[in-house]
Amino acid sequence: MTDRLLPLLVRLAAGENDPALIAQIRAGLATGPLAAAMDVDVLFVDDVTGDAAALIDMLSPPGGLLGEAIAREAGEPASLGEPFAPGLPIGDALRAEAGTVEVAAGVLVAVGVTPVDALPEGWISALLDRALPTQLHVLAAERVMREPTLRHTLRQMADVGREVREGITREAGPTVSLWAGVAKEIGLPDAEEVVGWDGSLIREAVVTTAGRVDVTTKVMDTIRRDARAPELLDEEPANSVNWPVMLVLAFAAAALMVLLPRLTAVVPAVAPDLSGFVAQPVAFAAADEINVDRIQYGGNATVYVETPESADAPLILWIDDGANL
Amino acid sequence: MRWPTPIRWILPLALSLAAPASALAQQPPPAHPAPVMPSxxxxxxEIRVQVIRATKGGAGVDPKLSSLAATLAKLPFDSFTLVQEESYRIADGAAVELPISSKRVVRLRLGSHNSTEARVEVTYTHEDADPVDMQVSIKRNRAFLSVLKGGDNGALLLKIDVGY
Structure with missing residues (x-):
């Protein structure tokens, strides 16, 4: 296959821009082993000369690494370090045929090759806007991760977007909404509903790629570290209180009120009136607790003192004055 | 008038705290002082007199005299009824008279008292009889019993408490 294609590609790279020649090359590519890896319908439509030179480089022995790799289905990455043959107007011929189409990067990525120049021009902006096809997006992301300068560029572009949004907000106020206008321009019937959008798809895609991912802890740690605890702020009353001062004053008032009565209390000048004294329970007097000091009575009376014989018996004064009760 | 804010806060607090102390400082002496020490x-x-009617025949002790039932049971009577009860608080030298029947009066006089005993004079008078006068020295918070015989009709018992 390469034997037939190479002379044709050389002629194309040399500037021969004959449609018949291009058709022969297309036919050769379509029937060859490259057909599975390359879309011949879109090949040679951007830079015909360059594409032809690249194909020559790839197909020519001993530099036909890509063709050989594909032929062996080994999938080993090919080196594109060989210089392209300059001066061949193949690209121009193809662009004249099919217009400007960038296919080289897509083709190379599809066959497992990651050339430095596989990403299209402006790919960083496209990456930021998530406008790249999946394969190129992965390729672009990997490249950004490898090259710090690209990350810096990406941040600068993100900053530009943020500054633009802030500028719009400053000029138009925080309520400006561009999405409604954009949705209308792109033909969405309802700006609030994007047909086919399903937020769960993002989660499923992440889970499919990375497995179960729990970022809650790290996210919350970050948020809590910088966040301030929410406070319920009541409207401060007009008669707001300076609590530290009030606390001191309250303690002072309490101490004063406790001490003041003691300082000013009047000590009773007289002994307490014990007239209301309630005597202890009274028991009968035992023999040694009572003494009859004297008894006086008339000649007709009889008085007898019965002394108790036991401790629990009372002393009894028997009196008979001779009169009836 | 609108009080300044601190005053409006402190005043109720001060009043609430001051109220118990002020009341304590101004309240009158309690009606029943705390019991004094024996010394x-x-x-x-306080001289308390219970007049008990005792008779032969019948049965029972007035429920008001239940605390004296054991003592009364030793007396030669069958029934006991509380007919009168009086209590007096008198100082040294003061005397009271207690009518216990239509013709009989009991006069009680506190001669003196100290930390251990009191000297009490008791005089029984009757319109138809000579008085009987006696003086006893009795330990504080003790009582003694007098029995005024009334012939076959029974007797009047006077339980006299001397408490202080």
């Missing part, structure tokens, strides 16, 4: 001698002595 203290009050100015007055």
């Amino acid at each position: 203290e001698v009050p100015a007055k002595v």
Whole structure:
């Protein structure tokens, strides 16, 4: 296959821009082993000369690494370090045929090759806007991760977007909404509903790629570290209180009120009136607790003192004055 | 008038705190002072007199006299009824008279008292009889019993408490 294609590609790279020649090359590519890896319908439509030179480089022995790799289905990455043959107007011929189409990067990525120049021009902006096809997006992301300068560029572009949004907000106020206008321009019937959008798809895609991912802890740690605890702020009353001062004053008032009565209390000048004294329970007097000091009575009376014989018996004064009760 | 804010806060607090102390400082002496120690001698002595009608025949002791039932059971009477009860607080030298029947009066006088005993004079008078006068020295918070015989009709028992 390469034997037939190479002379044709050389002629194309040399500037021969004959449609018949291009058709022969297309036919050769379509029937060859490259057909599975390359879309011949879109090949040679951007830079015909360059594409032809690249194909020559790839197909020519001993530099036909890509063709050989594909032929062996080994999938080993090919080196594109060989210089392209300059001066061949193949690209121009193809662009004249099919217009400007960038296919080289897509083709190379599809066959497992990651050339430095596989990403299209402006790919960083496209990456930021998530406008790249999946394969190129992965390729672009990997490249950004490898090259710090690209990350810096990406941040600068993100900053530009943020500054633009802030500028719009400053000029138009925080309520400006561009999405409604954009949705209308792109033909969405309802700006609030994007047909086919399903937020769960993002989660499923992440889970499919990375497995179960729990970022809650790290996210919350970050948020809590910088966040301030929410406070319920009541409207401060007009008669707001300076609590530290009030606390001191309250303690002072309490101490004063406790001490003041003691300082000013009047000590009773007289002994307490014990007239209301309630005597202890009274028991009968035992023999040694009572003494009859004297008894006086008339000649007709009889008085007898019965002394108790036991401790629990009372002393009894028997009196008979001779009169009836 | 609108009080300044601190005053409006402090005043109720101060009043609430001051109220118990102020009340304590101004309240009158309690109606029943705390019991005094035995070594203290009050100015007055409480003399309580229970007049009990005792008769032969019948049965039972007035429920009001249940605390005296054991003592009364030793007396030669069958029934006991509380007919009168009086209590006096008198100082030294003071006397009271207690009519216990239509013709009989009991006069009680506190001669003196100290920290251990009181000297009490008891005089029984009757319109138809000579008085009987006696003086006893009795330990504080003790009682003694007098029995006035009335012939076959029974007797009047006077339980006299001397408490202070």
